[in-house]
Amino acid sequence: MKKTLPDRLPTHVAIIMDGNGRWAKQQKLKRVEGHRVGIDSVRNITEACCDFGIPYLTLYAFSKENWSRPKEEVRTLMFLLGLYLENELPFMMKNGIRFNIVGERKDFSKALQAQFDHVINETAGNKNVLLTIGLSYSGRKEIVRAARLIAEDVKSGRIKRIDERTFKKYLYAPDIPDPDLLIRTSGEMRVSNFLLWQIAYTEIYVTDILWPDFRREAFLDALKDFAKRERRFGNIKEF
Numbered sequence: 001m002k003k004t005l006p007d008r009l010p011t012h013v014a015i016i017m018d019g020n021g022r023w024a025k026q027q028k029l030k031r032v033e034g035h036r037v038g039i040d041s042v043r044n045i046t047e048a049c050c051d052f053g054i055p056y057l058t059l060y061a062f063s064k065e066n067w068s069r070p071k072e073e074v075r076t077l078m079f080l081l082g083l084y085l086e087n088e089l090p091f092m093m094k095n096g097i098r099f100n101i102v103g104e105r106k107d108f109s110k111a112l113q114a115q116f117d118h119v120i121n122e123t124a125g126n127k128n129v130l131l132t133i134g135l136s137y138s139g140r141k142e143i144v145r146a147a148r149l150i151a152e153d154v155k156s157g158r159i160k161r162i163d164e165r166t167f168k169k170y171l172y173a174p175d176i177p178d179p180d181l182l183i184r185t186s187g188e189m190r191v192s193n194f195l196l197w198q199i200a201y202t203e204i205y206v207t208d209i210l211w212p213d214f215r216r217e218a219f220l221d222a223l224k225d226f227a228k229r230e231r232r233f234g235n236i237k238e239f
């Protein structure tokens with residue numbers, strides 16, 4: 001049976017892509033194969049956002065904590081990231097995808113930083129979907145960084161008032177609306193330091209499906225579940 005699109009869609013979907021290692025183990029493959037097939041899921045879900053008209057997609061690809069994984073795995077992930085940036089540009093141009101990153105770009109090699117800039121610049125005029133990838137990202141570090149930058153601007157007299165609107169301006173990507181829906185694959189009930197400020201009122205959906213198996217059909221199930229939620233943003237329910 002073909003699944004139809006729900007009436008009410010999120011504007012911004014954020015995803016914690018988890019379970020690549022478990023997927024590879026299940027298939028009796030090396031962990032790297034899980035990450036490799038995980039990239040196919042990235043493309044599949046990005047394309048689905050274009051088709052469904054979801055303008056913002058943010059994916060958690062590499063946390064600040066992930067640097068402490070075994071050296072060989074980190075090396076492989078960096079290699080795959082480079083390959084992704086090299087191979088996916090035509091796909092992004094064809095589908096009107098604008099690329100951006102959030103996280104500590106200075107933690108990456110100069111070569112990768114140049115690739116980030118290239119893809120960000122080339123896709124800057126695209127208008128369908130803003131694809132933001134979390135790279136060397138930590139929600140707590142993002143908040144502390146914002147506090148530090150605000151302190152500097154208060155000290156130099158550039159700002160006087162600190163409220164939520166001011167604070168948001170100091171986050172990595174101040175112009176993106178907060179996520180409406182946060183999806184986590186592979187069953188873990190955690191937010192793992194992802195977008196801590198931004199998910200204050202976000203609906204959370206956890207699925208047991210492992211990231212390399214998470215494709216359009218599973219995404220539609222998440223969107224249908226979201227469409228049924230009643231969002232209250234802290235208000236009381238009216239009878």
Ligand code: FPP
Pocket residue numbers: 017018019020021022023035036038039042060061062066080081084133211
């Ligand atoms: C979690 O699986 C996944 C990651 C740490 C990396 C996610 C990376 C990709 C999907 C590929 C690279 C993406 C881009 C955009 C280049 P895990 O290894 O923690 O799995 P496990 O919990 O089953 O061990």
